[in-house]
Amino acid sequence: MSGDGTTAEDDPLQTAVWRLRSRACWVDAASLLTPATPQAALQRASLLAERCLYTEAGWEDAEDALRTAEALAYTDDERGAAACERGYLAYAATLFQIRDRADEARAALGRAAALIAPGAPGRPLLDFRRGLVAENLTxxxxxxxxxxxxxxAGATAHADPLLLSATWRHLAGLALREGELTEARHGFAESLRIREELGYLVGTAPALVSLADTETEPEASRLREEARRLFRLLGGVPTWLSQRLSPPGTDAATA
Structure with missing residues (x-):
């Protein structure tokens, strides 16, 4: 869930990877990267792990890519980043009830915390993923x-807008559960704004639905209809959004 999007000064390869990733083409994006360096191997693993989160599929591909990244990791930062991905993939498998890997997720993220320094660029993503485990597993x-x-705070300091959109979204979700509607609406709106500015299409439909949960009619229906349009455009991704987008009285499996 980390990345900057693209600008005119970006590496053409990274621009192509981002555009494919943002349109739910994770396998195509990963195919552009040759895992000859720790950085490229880790990026491939991250792309394929994200695919698992959005499609609930591709677990073996992600595991294979992650093992390659772990084998190539040399420095503490590289080993920590690989451990962070290991924890994230184990978290996802547990969340979607593929297999209970909660202990593995916590252990891997703990190992990453021991390897990644508090002020390092990779620390905010690690903190976010530890938050996911605390919220959804613990x-x-x-x-x-x-x-x-x-x-x-780390995403702001390191100028990582996509991660910032995720932290806005999850802090807003906690606020909504506590009945803090104004705070939740602001957080969801900020998350949506960033994703739209980055062109992160695959993450935009969930952001629209979350914001709709804090709005009144007719704005709530308008937001959900826009989310349905994007969901169909991307071929039914993310899969877990299907039921929430089904119109009243419609079977989610056929929506």
Whole structure:
């Protein structure tokens, strides 16, 4: 969930990878990268792990790419980044009930925390993922909020707008559960704004639906209809959004 999008000064390869990634073409994006260096191998693993989160598929491909990244990692930062991806993939498998890997997720993220220095560029993403585990596996909203806030500050300091959109979104989700509607609406709106500015299409539909949950009619329906349009455009990705986008009285499997 980390990345800057593209600018005119970006490396053409990274621009192509970003454009494919943002349109849910993770396998095509990964195919552009040759895992000859730790950085390229880790980026491939990250792309394929993100695919798992959005499609609930491709687990073996992600595992293979991650093993390659782990084998090539040499420095503490590289080993820490690989451990962070290992924890994220284990978290995803647990979240979608593919296999209970909660202990592995916590252990891998703990190992990453020991390897990645507090002020390093990779630390905010690690903090965010530890927040995900706290929120969705440990069911500890207070620990999740603290981790998201650290990630939010780090994403701001390191100019990582995509990660910033994720921290806005998850902090807003916690606020909504506590009945803080104004705070939640602001956070969801900021998350959506950033994703639209970056052109991160695959993450825009979930952001639209989340913001709709804080709005009144007719704005809520307008936002959900826009989310449905993007969902269909991207071939039904993310898969877990399907049921929330189904019109009342419609079977989610045929929506």
């Amino acid at each position: 069911r500890s909203p207070q620990a999740a909020r603290a981790a998201y806030r650290r990630a939010h």
